[in-house]
Amino acid sequence: MKINLKVWRQVNNTSEGKFEIYEVDNVLEDMSFFEMLDMLNNSLIEKNESPIAFDHDCREGICGTCGVVINGRAHGPLKGVTSCQLHMRSFKDGDTLVLEPWRSNSFPIVKDLVVNRQAFDRVMEAGGYISVKTGGAPDANAMPIFKENADEAFDSATCIGCGACVAACKNSSAMLFVGAKVNQYAQLPQGQIEHEKRVQDMVAQMDAEGFGSCTNTGACEADCPKEISVTNIIKLNKEYLKSKLA
Ligand code: SF4
Numbered sequence: 001m002k003i004n005l006k007v008w009r010q011v012n013n014t015s016e017g018k019f020e021i022y023e024v025d026n027v028l029e030d031m032s033f034f035e036m037l038d039m040l041n042n043s044l045i046e047k048n049e050s051p052i053a054f055d056h057d058c059r060e061g062i063c064g065t066c067g068v069v070i071n072g073r074a075h076g077p078l079k080g081v082t083s084c085q086l087h088m089r090s091f092k093d094g095d096t097l098v099l100e101p102w103r104s105n106s107f108p109i110v111k112d113l114v115v116n117r118q119a120f121d122r123v124m125e126a127g128g129y130i131s132v133k134t135g136g137a138p139d140a141n142a143m144p145i146f147k148e149n150a151d152e153a154f155d156s157a158t159c160i161g162c163g164a165c166v167a168a169c170k171n172s173s174a175m176l177f178v179g180a181k182v183n184q185y186a187q188l189p190q191g192q193i194e195h196e197k198r199v200q201d202m203v204a205q206m207d208a209e210g211f212g213s214c215t216n217t218g219a220c221e222a223d224c225p226k227e228i229s230v231t232n233i234i235k236l237n238k239e240y241l242k243s244k245l246a
């Protein structure tokens, strides 16, 4: 099939960007979306043109490195998948796809579709850790955890830090990401030592990075490839309030 692409091209963070139009022929429906971009890049290189820069690593929906806005949706039209898990069978012959990077002042553009997501790393540095006693490993089952708490911690921990929630939100809010990270620790006994400090420090860093506020549109949950629930934001607000009262 033939796919028409309108791709955001930008040399670096200080230059002006613009859309460039490309036609990709002989696209197979079993190709991944990134294999289609690889094919286009090979043809650009053969013509001595600059290939389109896009982020990827595992290409299996695990690492959180990839992220393209496709026709206005972070990670594209399918629910619960990353850009790298998308296949061309999701599109039709002759379709036009508009490809853009994550748009947020807190994620400055590095080049083309690549953005700098170090703001998330700094939020994690502020509180995404636990303290443990040194010495021998504790006995298995020495620290009982209710199944509901273990399940909830696991659900929150599936967040891969991709940033799609920020890209999808009209306010560039990072509260789904921060909520998932805070809730993951809040559910477990190991997370209790820094409990109050963690939520305050992570929220303070989130604000310092310039992420916006949540206005309950739910766009973050809709585009999150791991389907992290907005209840994590409710939990975040609850944890924050509790820590302030304490
Ligand atoms: S909450 Fe979802 S969209 Fe946001 S960073 Fe985590 S996995 Fe990505």
Ligand code: FES
Binding pocket: 055, 056, 057, 058, 059, 060, 061, 062, 063, 064, 065, 066, 067, 082, 083, 084, 085
């Ligand atoms: S490249 Fe790892 S999640 Fe997409």
